[in-house]
Amino acid sequence: MPESSASAVGAGGRFGDRLAAAIAARTGLCLGIDPHPALLAGWDLADDASGLRDFGLRAVDAASPRVGIVKPQVALFERHGAAGLDALAEVLAAARAAGLLVIADAKRGDIGSTMDGYAAAWSASGAPFAADAVTLSPYLGFGSLDGAIATAGESGAGVFVLAATSNPEARALQTAVLGGGAHRGRTVAASIVAEAAARAAEAAERGSLGDVGVVIGATVRLIDYGIRPADLIGVPILAPGFGAQGARLGDLRSLYGDAARQVLASSSRELLAGPVDELGARLDAATAELGA
Template structure:
């Protein structure tokens, strides 16, 4: 994880992401200490077990993959001890030079969402990461302060847009009846607004620092997203869960994401983690190799 401060880090998140693609390909290793995975790894289902699990995955990913994604909920379930465990996992990731996307899905208003951003994106915070997932369903504009903070700190954001859970489809596919995005689906309007943010903040890099979450197991046209649209000058990055265990294949990136394919982060968790502690490093290497054709 690169330092955040403008005086310390010349690269934006988008530039660092592009660099990770070039060095290691597009694989993002999830760190999800489910109860059953801790049991399979012969670890206790408590904060100590989650910490050991997370730190072992970081060690296995270092030098093999460029990106990790801790699912914060699996640490938060252990309360303050879980957050301390997560802080130690993140410290290891920083030391290893991994790009870290925290899956926190924060969304709120005013000073509340500003405080969430400060917790995860401020340089020196114990929870400092390179990017976080955010929930825009109080309006993309409700996250304006977090967008500003991320830009100032050269960090990244990923807005939920078209997720793979069935419960989201009615909302995300709904057509807006008025406003600037009338006639567009909710998912497409999020993508439109994120694209506009990247265009406004273009810094010469080919990959923006603000991205979207698009499930790899859904049909994006069903969500009103035109994947044949010509690529923008600054490409919006896509965090794409659904590869591996859930069935999506990195070889299908072009057909799944069309013009957005070159910015896709291939996120895998269970398909890698279920290999167990003795084999997880080899599994990461294998999955990186399988996704080799998707390198930037």
């Protein structure tokens, strides 16, 4: 496995502050680096570890002068085993060396020492897959993530916790109303937002963003999940679903209201499909649409 970029974790201070600066400088466009077999073929790359590496590095090269944030999809590297994970580590390191904020879309979630192991892999100082932030699943209880959140904070990294995802299978669970506990009367999704907002309160008072964000799909309506824009003050929002999944970058304000300025609008297939030498132009057009 290539040498980790972990020495850069936390460079420049808290994750939320770095993220706020990146959004202010280059909008919240986030390029998803998703090496699907069809996209690899479109760039004349083999569906193997070497192809994944070339795909990721070409995406980083196109992104670095244009956007501030990239999001490699871990599963699409992991499917090639150890060699695929080597390729992922190289792409993560290259992206961070290029000055990009990197969100590892790993969706990890467990309890106790197992969760600690995931945190050591992605967020800790010296992590082999060092990223600026990692996506986490809270469905063993939000409190099960406390150790991982603490580890990330100690190294200046962040996390994005799944709250309202766009897949239809999740709707019944995420819109269910809690019958007891501190979040009685809230939907499951709204309770996750409330936990993130509590951790963002100090940063919000300073006009910045917290280190604990949420994932809210761009194809869901906040109101359907019991979430109001006012609930999201200071909370970074990772919003997949722009482009091929149906949401339009130009609709960001109507989708998220006053919370739009803290949204990372993630798009992958719509930007990655097509000739690789035109990726820069597609990124420029997406940035212009988002900033309009």
